[in-house]
Amino acid sequence: xxxxxxxxxxxxxxxxxxxxxxxxxxxxxxxxxxxxxxxxxxxxxxxxxxxxxxxxxxxxxxxxxxxxxxxxxxxxxxxxxxxxxxxxxxxxxxxxxxxxxxxxxxxxxxxxxxxxxxxxxxxxxxxxxxxxxxxxxxxxxxxxxxxxxxxxxxxxxxxxxxxxxxxxxxxxxxxxxxxxxxxxxxxxxxxxxxxxxxxxxxxxxxxxxxxxxxxxxxxxxxxxxxxxxxxxxxxxxxxxxxxxxxxxxxxxxxxxxxxxxxxxxxxxxxxxxxxxxxxxxxxxxxxxxxxxxxxxxxxxxxxxx
Amino acid sequence: xxxxxxxxxxxxxxxxxxxxxxxxxxxxxxxxxxxxxxxxxxxxxxxxxxxxxxxxxxxxxxxxxxxxxxxxxxxxxxxxxxxxxxxxxxxxxxxxxxxxxxxxxxxxxxxxxxxxxxxxxxxxxxxxxxxxxxxxxxxxxxxxxxxxxxxxxxxxxxxxxxxxxxxxxxxxxxxxxxxxxxxxxxxxxxxxxxxxxxxxxxxxxxxxxxxxxxxxxxxxxxxxxxxxxxxxxxxxxxxxxxxxxxxxxxxxxxxxxxxx
Numbered sequence: 247x248x249x250x251x252x253x254x255x256x257x258x259x260x261x262x263x264x265x266x267x268x269x270x271x272x273x274x275x276x277x278x279x280x281x282x283x284x285x286x287x288x289x290x291x292x293x294x295x296x297x298x299x300x301x302x303x304x305x306x307x308x309x310x311x312x313x314x315x316x317x318x319x320x321x322x323x324x325x326x327x328x329x330x331x332x333x334x335x336x337x338x339x340x341x342x343x344x345x346x347x348x349x350x351x352x353x354x355x356x357x358x359x360x361x362x363x364x365x366x367x368x369x370x371x372x373x374x375x376x377x378x379x380x381x382x383x384x385x386x387x388x389x390x391x392x393x394x395x396x397x398x399x400x401x402x403x404x405x406x407x408x409x410x411x412x413x414x415x416x417x418x419x420x421x422x423x424x425x426x427x428x429x430x431x432x433x434x435x436x437x438x439x440x441x442x443x444x445x446x447x448x449x450x451x452x453x454x455x456x457x458x459x460x461x462x463x464x465x466x467x468x469x470x471x472x473x474x475x476x477x478x479x480x481x482x483x484x485x486x487x488x489x490x491x492x493x494x495x496x497x498x499x500x501x502x503x504x505x506x507x508x509x510x511x512x513x514x515x516x517x518x519x520x521x522x523x524x525x526x527x528x529x530x531x532x533x534x535x536x537x538x539x540x541x542x543x544x545x546x547x548x549x550x551x
Numbered sequence: 552x553x554x555x556x557x558x559x560x561x562x563x564x565x566x567x568x569x570x571x572x573x574x575x576x577x578x579x580x581x582x583x584x585x586x587x588x589x590x591x592x593x594x595x596x597x598x599x600x601x602x603x604x605x606x607x608x609x610x611x612x613x614x615x616x617x618x619x620x621x622x623x624x625x626x627x628x629x630x631x632x633x634x635x636x637x638x639x640x641x642x643x644x645x646x647x648x649x650x651x652x653x654x655x656x657x658x659x660x661x662x663x664x665x666x667x668x669x670x671x672x673x674x675x676x677x678x679x680x681x682x683x684x685x686x687x688x689x690x691x692x693x694x695x696x697x698x699x700x701x702x703x704x705x706x707x708x709x710x711x712x713x714x715x716x717x718x719x720x721x722x723x724x725x726x727x728x729x730x731x732x733x734x735x736x737x738x739x740x741x742x743x744x745x746x747x748x749x750x751x752x753x754x755x756x757x758x759x760x761x762x763x764x765x766x767x768x769x770x771x772x773x774x775x776x777x778x779x780x781x782x783x784x785x786x787x788x789x790x791x792x793x794x795x796x797x798x799x800x801x802x803x804x805x806x807x808x809x810x811x
Contacts, residue, residue: 267566267568267569267597267633267635268568268633268635270563270566271563271566271568271633271635274562274563274566274635274636274637276563276564276565276566276635276636276637277635277636278624278633278634278635279623279624279625279634279635279636279639279640280626280628280629280634295664295665297664297669297670298661298665300666301657301660301661301664301670301713302650302661305650305653305657305660305661306650306652306653308657309650309693311658313652313692349799377650379649380649380650381626382621382626382642383642383649383706384649384661384662384665384666384668385639385641385665386665424714484592526677546625546628547628
């Protein structure tokens with residue numbers, strides 16, 4: 247009886263002191279520090295730092311060039327060497343050359359397009375865990391880092407774009423009105439890459455081990471999505487359950503490659519047809535929303551040692 | 552009652568209520584990670600800071616000073632308690648943070664943009680900031696080539712170029728040569744005149760005495776002393792002396808068994 251009375255008193259005292267600190271802070275016009283902002287304010291803070299994002303992405307790119315002798319040439323050499331490797335491996339040795347009318351064009355669109363996704367995912371994933379110091383020394387929301395990583399990769403894609411056009415034109419690919427759809431396809435890929443970068447960045451910030459398997463997983467994803475050759479045609483000969491083919495055709499990687507090829511290659515119709523454009527928009531929306539929400543919910547944990 | 556409330560409204564800038572921070576330390580076994588251990592760095596610190604105050608935080612290495620400062624800036628998750636402030640406090644730490652691969656100039660640009668400057672303002676002030684930092688000769692080199700003192704100076708130059716209502720400084724005054732120290736003391740004075748509240752962590756008692764109106768002594772994550780600079784620093788120095796003496800006597804007593 248006596249002890250419960252004492253407990254009650256203690257509880258009341260505790261409540262009183264808690265109340266008074268919070269109340270006093272409130273009365274003095276103070277706000278609580280470290281509380282997660284609302285999602286709207288979080289996105290607003292991101293938008294307010296757009297100048298920083300642009301400067302950071304540009305500076306990172308420049309720094310990357312400075313460490314290599316051929317500098318910005320690598321923006322072109324990287325996709326070209328990848329293409330050459332795939333052409334020999336899959337086109338020549340495995341005979342994929344004959345599976346589509348313009349194999350070199352098919353390969354070029356695949357490599358250049360998937361590079362946006364692959365490189366966004368890879369550098370986005372690293373962006374937070376590799377730049378903890380920046381988060382603790384500058385008053386910026388962590389979402390800036392994966393966002394800047396994606397901006398950097400989109401810039402790289404734009405720089406390398408003339409090479410893609412040159413490859414297409416030199417392989418006698420006709421320049422048609424449907425090429426105007428290509429920018430739309432890229433606009434759908436960017437939010438997907440951003441969402442993926444955000445999801446992976448949060449994941450990798452507390453499980454750095456992901457960095458070890460990510461490059462392999464991304465290359466396999468590219469293979470399964472048909473970067474190197476139309477994989478669904480091979481799979482359909484294997485007599486696998488229908489859902490396997492369904493997953494292969496409508497996984498985001500395959501969908502984004504399909505819409506780009508739909509726009510740029512006259513002699514190739516990807517499986518799925520117009521449904522690819524719908525799927526591309528849906529995947530963009532899902533990835534961007536999931537990425538932002540998941541990353542935002544982890545805000546406050548990123549700067550920790 | 553109303554009178555005291557309105558007074559409070561105009562003077563209270565920061566309120567720490569029972570702030571407790573612990574770190575999880577993962578101890579690894581030979582092959583697999585073992586379970587995490589909790590280490591409490593700050594244990595139930597309550598503090599009120601008013602406008603115009605400049606508070607020095609002193610204490611031994613590992614006492615929890617820097618963690619407390621990071622908690623004030625909202626950079627660590629609290630296990631218990633809360634930090635309230637009139638506007639988001641800005642923490643100026645030292646060390647080779649920012650972006651090591653980028654040049655000093657690029658780091659200044661980025662830092663100023665992050666602190667809310669416009670591009671035009673950055674262009675206008677950048678020469679002044681480079682000048683103040685005293686690393687003009689190395690400004691085009693990557694930050695990774697800087698000594699830690701140079702990096703700290705650059706960072707202090709960036710951070711102090713913008714006005715802040717609440718400013719948190721970690722050892723900023725203890726870096727650099729004598730010339731820079733004097734200039735940064737002047738800059739500190741200016742900042743204090745403009746800023747409404749300053750909190751400074753330092754091991755330099757002369758820096759604390761020279762620039763603080765109040766001193767808080769932290770020991771094992773708890774407040775050990777809080778008051779006028781001279782009083783608290785004297786008590787802290789006496790305690791440090793006593794500890795040194797104890798250790799020397801302890802060594803003599805325990806022979807040399809505990810030495811590696």
